[in-house]
Amino acid sequence: MPPSRHSEMPVMVEDIMKLLCSISEHEKIKTAVKHSKRAAVLGASIIFVGGLVGGPQGIAVGGIIGGVLGAWMTRGQFQSIPQILMELPPAERQKLAKEATNILRDLEWTDAGQLIRKVMANEALKQKLLAMLVGYVSKWLKA
Template identity: 60%
Template structure:
C-alpha cells in the first residue's frame, strides 16, 4: 500500500521538529540591488564622500534585507505547493524504497525507531530545503 503524501509530509515534519529545524529563504539578489542603488544615489548627491556613506548605508540595509525570517521546517513543508511536495516525496521514496510493503503506521514506527534512517531523511530534507528552496537551515531555538 503506497504511503500518502500528507503522511510523508507529517513524518518529515515530525523528524525536523525533533531537531527544531528552522529555515529562512535568502534574498541576496534584492539585497545587492538595494546596496548598489543606495551607493549610487549617495554618489550622485554627495560625490565621493556620499558614495562612501551610501555604500555603507546600502550595505547595512542590504544585509538586513537578506537576513530572512526563520520559520519552522514543518510549517514550510505543509505550505509547499503540490509539485514541490511531489519532488520531496520522490526523494523520500528513494531512501525508503526497500520498505514498500508497509503502510503509513508501520513506516512511521520504523523511521521514528531508527536513528540511522532519521539521519538519512534529515540529510535529504536539509539538502532539499537548501537546494530547491534556496534556504538557510538552523537547528535549535
Template identity: 55%
Template sequence: ELRPATMTIIVEDIMKLLCSLSGERKIKAVVKHSGQGALVTGAVAFIGGLVGGPPGLAIGKAVGGLLGAWVTSGQFKPIPQIITELPPAEQQRLFNEATHLECTDTVQLTTLVMGSEALQQQLLATLVNYVIKELWAEIQYDD
C-alpha cells in the same frame, strides 16, 4: 536494493513524518531566493537604467539588490511550516526524494524510521538537502 515507494504511502503522510522529525530537532530555514526580492531588484535596476542610462543601470542594480535583500530578509521559519506551505508539486518532488526505502505502507515506513536514528538522520539529510538546493534556503539548527 532501493526502489520507489508503493502507492499506499501517500504524500501527505510523508510530509507529516518530515514535519515531525524536523520539528523535534527544531530545524529552521530562511528562503533567500524570493520572487519578491527579484522583482524589487529588477524594477529598481530598470528605473535606474531609464533615468541614468548605463551608469544609472549600474547604480539601480546595486540599490535594487540591497532593497531586494532587505525585502526578503525574513525571519527563520520552522521547517514544518515550510513543508506545509509547499505547493503540491513541490511536496511531490520532496516525497519522491524522501521515499526510497522498501516499505509497503505509511505505518511500516513510520515505524521503521522512528525506530532507527540512522534512518531519521538519512531522511533529515534528504530534507535539508532539498530545502537548500530547491528552495535556496539557509538552515539553522536550534539543538
C-alpha cells in the same frame, strides 16, 4: 499482512510529508528564508570599520553593534521546516515524496503513525531522510 501504502500515491505523499515534518520538529530545524546573507555582510562590515577606527576595542564594539543589527534585520525571517513543507506546491510535495520514497523503498507501512514510529526507531534511516530534507529545503529556498 495489510497492503502497503506504496500503491496509494496521494496518501503516501501525505504520510511522507507528516514523517518529514515529524523528523524536522524532532531535530528542531529552522532555516533562514530571507536577508541572512545581507545581515552577515552588514555585521562583518561594521566589525571591519570598528577595527579600523578603534582597533581591538572597535572590533568588539563593532561585533556587538553588527550582531544586534543583523538580528534585527532577520527578525521574523526564520521559518520552521514543517511550515515550509506545508506551503510547498503539490508538484514539489510530490517531488520531495519521491526522493524520500527512494530512501524508504524497503520499508512497509500502513499509515503515517506507523511510518513515523518505524523511522524514528531507525537512526540511520532517520539521518538519511534528514540529510535529504535539509538538502532539498536548502536547494528549494536557496537558504
